[in-house]
Amino acid sequence: MNAPATTAVEALPTVKPDRLPLMLLPVLALVALPLIGSTSTWVTLTFAGLAMGMIIFIIASGLTLVFGLMDVLNFGHGVFITLGAFMATSVLGLMTGWTTSGSLLLNLVAVLAAMLVAMSVAGGVGVVFERVIIRPVYGQPLKQILITMGGMIVGEELIKVVWGPEARPLLLPTAFQGSILMGDAAVEKYRLISVVLGLIVFAIMTWVLTHTKVGLLIRAGVQDREMVESLGYRIRRLFIGVFVVGSALAGLGGVMWGLYQQSVIPQLGSQVNVLLFIVIIIGGMGSVTGCFIGAMLVGLLANYTGFLVPKVALFSNILLMVIVLLWRPEGLYPVGKK
Amino acid sequence: MLNHLLSGDLPRSRVLAVVLVIILAGLLLTPFIFPGAKALNVAAKICIFIVLVSSFDLLLGYTGIVSFAHTMFFGIGAYGVAIALTRIGPTWKGVAVGVAAALVVSLALSLVIGLFSLRVKAMFYAMITLAVASAFQTMASQFSEITGGEDGLSFKVPELLTPGFSLREAPFLGVSLDGKLITFYLLIAVTVVLFLVMLRIVNSPFGRVLQAIRENEFRAEALGYRTVSYRTSSNVLSAMFATLAGALLALWLRYNGPDTSLSFEIMIDLLLMVVIGGMGTLYGAVVGAAIFIVAQNYLQELMKLASGASIKIPLLRDLVHPDRWLLWLGLLFVLSVYKFPAGIVGKLRLSAWRKRMAQPGA
Numbered sequence: 001m002n003a004p005a006t007t008a009v010e011a012l013p014t015v016k017p018d019r020l021p022l023m024l025l026p027v028l029a030l031v032a033l034p035l036i037g038s039t040s041t042w043v044t045l046t047f048a049g050l051a052m053g054m055i056i057f058i059i060a061s062g063l064t065l066v067f068g069l070m071d072v073l074n075f076g077h078g079v080f081i082t083l084g085a086f087m088a089t090s091v092l093g094l095m096t097g098w099t100t101s102g103s104l105l106l107n108l109v110a111v112l113a114a115m116l117v118a119m120s121v122a123g124g125v126g127v128v129f130e131r132v133i134i135r136p137v138y139g140q141p142l143k144q145i146l147i148t149m150g151g152m153i154v155g156e157e158l159i160k161v162v163w164g165p166e167a168r169p170l171l172l173p174t175a176f177q178g179s180i181l182m183g184d185a186a187v188e189k190y191r192l193i194s195v196v197l198g199l200i201v202f203a204i205m206t207w208v209l210t211h212t213k214v215g216l217l218i219r220a221g222v223q224d225r226e227m228v229e230s231l232g233y234r235i236r237r238l239f240i241g242v243f244v245v246g247s248a249l250a251g252l253g254g255v256m257w258g259l260y261q262q263s264v265i266p267q268l269g270s271q272v273n274v275l276l277f278i279v280i281i282i283g284g285m286g287s288v289t290g291c292f293i294g295a296m297l298v299g300l301l302a303n304y305t306g307f308l309v310p311k312v313a314l315f316s317n318i319l320l321m322v323i324v325l326l327w328r329p330e331g332l333y334p335v336g337k338k
Numbered sequence: 339m340l341n342h343l344l345s346g347d348l349p350r351s352r353v354l355a356v357v358l359v360i361i362l363a364g365l366l367l368t369p370f371i372f373p374g375a376k377a378l379n380v381a382a383k384i385c386i387f388i389v390l391v392s393s394f395d396l397l398l399g400y401t402g403i404v405s406f407a408h409t410m411f412f413g414i415g416a417y418g419v420a421i422a423l424t425r426i427g428p429t430w431k432g433v434a435v436g437v438a439a440a441l442v443v444s445l446a447l448s449l450v451i452g453l454f455s456l457r458v459k460a461m462f463y464a465m466i467t468l469a470v471a472s473a474f475q476t477m478a479s480q481f482s483e484i485t486g487g488e489d490g491l492s493f494k495v496p497e498l499l500t501p502g503f504s505l506r507e508a509p510f511l512g513v514s515l516d517g518k519l520i521t522f523y524l525l526i527a528v529t530v531v532l533f534l535v536m537l538r539i540v541n542s543p544f545g546r547v548l549q550a551i552r553e554n555e556f557r558a559e560a561l562g563y564r565t566v567s568y569r570t571s572s573n574v575l576s577a578m579f580a581t582l583a584g585a586l587l588a589l590w591l592r593y594n595g596p597d598t599s600l601s602f603e604i605m606i607d608l609l610l611m612v613v614i615g616g617m618g619t620l621y622g623a624v625v626g627a628a629i630f631i632v633a634q635n636y637l638q639e640l641m642k643l644a645s646g647a648s649i650k651i652p653l654l655r656d657l658v659h660p661d662r663w664l665l666w667l668g669l670l671f672v673l674s675v676y677k678f679p680a681g682i683v684g685k686l687r688l689s690a691w692r693k694r695m696a697q698p699g700a
């Protein structure tokens with residue numbers, strides 16, 4: 001009995017992996033090289049772009065999964081970013097002795113502590129946000145947009161109540177400051193760290209999605225929610241989990257973004273929001289890989305155009321979105337929905 | 339007569355009717371009963387926002403489309419007048435050219451955005467408009483040769499509307515009849531006309547189709563209405579009215595910059611006004627705009643008193659800090675979406691309807 005079953009599995013048609021969008025990144029980088037001229041500048045810009053892209057990816061990945069799974073688009077996602085960044089200012093503020101000590105180990109511990117606190121607080125608030133703001137309006141897109149926007153307004157004001165309306169500095173620990181020379185190119189240490197951290201998050205997320213049962217269920221849920229439900233899985237519970245992880249990741253991204261900018265303002269979240277939407281639209285709503293490529297494209301393009309034609313840099317994201325949508329109207333990796 | 343003027347869409351609630359009359363009378367009599375420049379400015383802002391919020395309600399409340407680019411059209415109107423008056427000089431021709439040019443730009447832009455993205459889901463449209471609006475705002479502050487950049491444009495208006503112009507030397511009932519007053523009443527007149535036109539639109543067969551689309555797009559399509567063209571028309575119409583509101587704003591302020599007409603804060607304010615007042619009724623726009631702008635200007639002073647009284651409790655003090663007034667309106671907004679999605683006006687109409695039903699012989 002077993003033998004025919006195995007052959008049947010082998011005989012299943014496999015979907016050819018779509019690698020075309022992956023090529024966009026090296027193509028973009030290579031096209032930029034002759035335009036920029038100097039290799040060292042190009043290396044610096046590329047790293048800056050990748051670092052920015054990684055941070056955006058960490059923030060946006062939760063947003064795209066939440067949308068894919070439940071058709072919930074959270075306009076209040078930005079609140080978690082701001083929350084994470086402000087938590088980091090508080091945690092690092094308490095640990096000034098450690099952040100200015102110059103010892104790599106102490107610095108690392110301080111930053112990790114800030115990230116952990118930011119992630120758990122953002123995740124905890126995510127639970128409340130899901131319960132209070134999102135659950136009552138499932139399946140009502142219009143109300144959902146309005147209510148998550150309302151959540152954003154209230155969240156931002158509450159952050160102002162706790163931390164005050166002014167910008168707060170968020171300085172890098174001593175060991176993370178400065179640059180490393182790669183040939184002639186100076187690459188800021190923190191950018192390298194961001195790239196590594198982003199890659200780790202991407203790797204873990206891809207591994208969870210492709211190699212665990214939860215990941216399988218999430219992917220199946222994104223493809224066809226009702227089918228997964230009819231097989232007896234509670235997709236709501238899964239959704240809450242994804243929402244909380246997404247919020248925690250936004251918190252982490254907030255810490256990284258704040259350290260990148262060296263200061264945090266309460267409007268941070270609403271400013272990043274537009275960028276996030278562009279990224280998840282480019283990637284294809286619900287696709288994590290698409291979101292990753294979208295974020296990298298946005299980061300690289302912003303840095304290249306910022307160097308070449310600063311005026312265009314302000315619109316580069318919109319331009320990118322229009323071009324991508326003209327090529328693939330549903331984003332780079334359209335998620336097959338009914 | 340009144341029934342005809344209001345296109346058959348009467349307030350249908352005694353309380354609402356009284357509130358509307360109070361708002362109208364309050365606006366008309368502002369220069370006489372509330373002295374000072376601030377009261378006049380607040381009243382003028384209410385007028386401008388009545389037009390703007392009504393036009394947004396046409397889109398959000400009647401057609402069920404969420405757009406975050408509404409302030410963009412508001413800004414186009416304001417910039418149209420500002421740029422034309424700066425270039426041509428303070429003449430009526432300048433005003434006409436500015437308004438006309440702004441209307442053409444808005445028409446083209448709303449048509450393109452509509453056709454490009456109204457076929458897709460509501461959320462997608464909301465995101466696209468958000469992106470387009472933010473790009474437009476950047477553009478306005480970048481092309482500083484034309485728009486004045488971040489500083490904006492200060493310009494002169496036709497002589498009749500300048501504060502220096504005087505209708506007669508002696509003040510009338512203690513109010514000097516200067517150009518500012520003329521502008522104010524011009525503003526009210528235009529507001530009333532535009533509001534009645536919009537009321538006419540939403541109560542026409544066309545408006546009914548829009549509401550049908552809002553309720554069930556699939557069914558409306560099945561009945562033979564081309565929903566895409568109806569949605570696009572609604573988008574274009576609301577953009578046009580927003581443009582006119584922008585032109586009024588520029589004429590009143592004699593100044594325009596990115597923060598006064600394009601900023602995202604105004605978009606948030608608009609959402610709050612529409613939802614708190616009541617989506618899907620234009621009277622809601624009137625009530626919402628009036629309440630919100632009065633709150634924006636006077637709630638802070640009330641909160642100053644409150645924060646002075648409870649100064650000993652640290653967190654509470656921060657919560658009622660005058661700068662946190664948006665927090666409370668935001669909470670009211672969230673509650674409105676949950677508890678009474680038809681807003682204040684919907685609530686009033688519902689209770690009036692229940693009362694009528696409860697009466698014997700009704």
